[in-house]
Structure formats: structure tokens, C-alpha cells
Amino acid sequence: MNVKRYFARTAREAMSRVRAELGEDAVVLKNRPVDGGVEILALADSELSASEPAPSAPPRGAGDAAPASPMSTVNFENYVRERQQRRLASSRDEPGDAGALDERPGDERATASGFGDEPPRHEERRAPRVEAPAVHVSPGFVRDARSTDDRPDVGMLMNELREMRGALSDQLESLSWFEGVRRRPGQSRMLRRLLQAGFSPSLSRTLANHLPADFGEEDAERWLREALVRNLRIDSPEQTIFDAGGTYALLGPTGVGKTTTAAKIAAQFALKHGAQSVGLITADVYRIGAQDQLRTFGRLLGVPVHVAHDVSTLADFLQMYMNRKLVLIDTAGVAQRDERVGELLAALSSAQVRKVLVVNAASQAEAIDETIEAYQGRNAAGVVLSKVDEAVRLGGALDCLIRHRLTLQGVANGQRVPEDWHRPEPRMLVDRALATESRASASFSFEEAELAMLLAAGQRTAAQRAREARRV
């Protein structure tokens, strides 16, 4: 077997080399931090397949010794296979049919003596009976174990082991990366702060990897803030798309603040340019009372509100408002997983209408991520971050904006119209996000040891997704 050794500064680099040379399915036998970096011992998948016994090979005797060498992924696979074959061989030798025993009605046994409450036998008194945990056995495995030649499906077993091996090697890679980080206090402090603030493991790792090694605490803090501010996109601090005018549809899941945001923007614009410069349309015909809500705001502002029941009336109103500087279309809230999102986007596909996604900063980061995907955020003119006042951790929302490269067009931090509407200020948002530690409840904080697990879990999910994508 041709085991190869790879050395690199980081586990990531070492793994890239392994994959480049041995392929995506390379088998990682050992992964450990060494002086100056990380060492990986690996072999090609084809080597492993070559070492698999032919299906017809007879099982080794039950008295065979367990593997003497340290347990690697390869001999672990062999070990499991042998045990499986041994267990099948011994179950064939046993008298009686174990399956038939299980089928005996339990009640009959319990009442065989005529007393349901028969005192326990000696052994039972000493050791209380513990319910056996339910064991999940895949249906395919059961079928194969009972097949006519009583041979386990080695191919299937190998596939399952390969899956396990992939997951383990991803986790090892992540843990060994984390071991490296622990030796650099600046990096580990930064990781902890970012994760605690709600930023994703993937963005946190990227930032920690780029932190210059010779930076002290203060420099690192400044560097982190600058990196986040630089990556949080805005058009310009003075001029958002709404200041410039145009026709915008506010979209997003239910209750994120679309109608209130439309009223806030319209009010501020009307204050500056006059009520005649603003047009308000509502396309929310799903929810009872939705139109009244915007109408009430419109009345206060002196701006009439029109209800567009379908695409053609919407086109008529847009035509009617041709000369208004700013036209806002309030839409019905549709959950990101609802298939009606597609219909809504299609109904607003006129080139004249630019889409603005309203994102609730207090939502789970994963829900924001899904919302951006479902609403095709990359095609939107920008994003409004609402309910910033309600968010405990702001990192998740900022992380999504950064990773999807969306332009922030405004921030809502309360219910008051129009006072709680603000221009995007990346520096203020980043300061607020990084101040999470003082606000978050202690129950939701984590210790350093838990960080490694969190990162490993994030890494595994990403790697699993990549594997799934490769399979499709």
C-alpha cells in the first residue's frame, strides 16, 4: 500500500495537496500538527479498493486476532467487515431461529406463571433491566444479511464507511486548523468574537486566516473593524437609491417591515421634495387590512395610495405615476420557502421596477440566507435592514450581506414613522455587531473548547454540501 506523507503550513493547504495529487476521494490516515505546520498521511482511494477482498473470499476464522497495528481508517474498515462476517457465520451455527424468538408475543411470556408481577430473578435484582436503545439498520443492510448466500453487501458497507471517513477527515482537518489557531492568541480571540457576534464560521475563518501574524491586540481589533466595514457595501453615505428617486418594489417575508419601511421612505422624501413627488401603490391583496395600513400612512402624508390587484392594473398605475420622482410599491409578505415567491417576482418583472429586499436583522442568519436566495437578492437594487433595534446579534445579517455582496440602502431601527429610518452607516453597524458580547445572554455564550466543535460542524456541513453537489 502506497502511503504518502504531505506537509504544509496549514491543514487546508495540506489537504489541497492531498486532493490535487490523490483525488477527491483520497483516504486520510493520519492528520496531526507538527512543528511549523500540519502533517497528513494519505493514500489514494484506488489503493483502498485494491485492498478490498473479492466478495467470494472466505471469512477469516473466529479466533483470528484483532488488528495489531494502530487503528487507521483502512484497518478499521477491514476490522468492521471481518466482524460482520464472523457474526453472520456464528449466527448460522447457533441452534434455533433468533428471529422467531422475537416474534413470540411478549404478553404470553409475562403471564406464563399466571402472575404478571413475578419477583425478579437474582441477576435481575442486581442489575435493573435497561431498555436497549433503538438501533437504526438501513433496510438494504437487513435485506442483504438475510439473502440466500448470507453474505453482507461489502460494496454498500464500503460506501457507508467512505461517507464516515469523508466526514471524519473534514472534521479532523477543521480541528487541526483550530489547533494551529489556538497557538496564535490574536487569531483565536478574533474567531471567538466573530462567532459570538453571530458571524458564520466560514467568514470568521476567512478573516482569521488573513489576520497578519505580527499584529497585537489593538492592531488586530482595528484591522477586523476595517475589514468588515470595507466589505459591507453601500452606494454612498450621502446618497442612497431612494434619494435619487425611481420606482421600487419592497419585497420580503411576512412581517419584516415592508409597509412601515415604505411609509418611512415616502415620509422623508415628501418632507424634502413635497407630497406631489411621491406615489404609493400596494400590491398586497392577500392580507385583509393590508391596504388600510398603507392608506393610513398615505393619508397622514397627503399621498394617495392605489391598490394594484393584478399585473395590468399595476402597469396602469405606473403609467399614471410617470412624472412622480419616487414611486414605492408595497408587496405582500411571502415566506422564503413559499412557491409564490416566484410568481411575485414574475409579476414585478417590468424593467421600470427595481426590487429592494427587506431583511429582518433579528431573524436567524440561515433564514436570511434562504431569503436572499429565494428572492434572488443578487438581482435586487439593494437591501433594507429592518428591526435592527430588536436584533441581539447583528453578525448574522451583516455576514449575509457581505457574502452575497448586496448593497445596503437603509436601516430601520424602530416602529416610528419616519424617525426610525436611517442611511446605512457600516462603521456604526460593525461597532454594534461586535459589541454583542456585552448584550448576549450567558446561556448562549460558548467556551473556547466549544468553538472547535462549532467550527468543525460548520466545516462538515459545507463539505457535505460540496460532496452532495458532486454526486448530483
Ligand SMILES: Nc1nc2c(ncn2[C@@H]2O[C@H](COP(=O)(O)OP(=O)(O)OP(=O)(O)O)[C@@H](O)[C@H]2O)c(=O)[nH]1
Ligand atoms: N421594532 C421594530 N419594529 C418594526 C420595524 N419595522 C416595522 N416594525 C413593526 O413590525 C410589524 C410589522 O411591520 P409591517 O410593516 O406591517 O411588516 P410587513 O413586512 O409589511 O408585513 P406583511 O405585509 O404582513 O408581510 C409592525 O408592528 C411594525 O410596526 C423596526 O424597524 N423595528
Ligand SMILES: [Mg+2]
Ligand atoms: Mg405589509
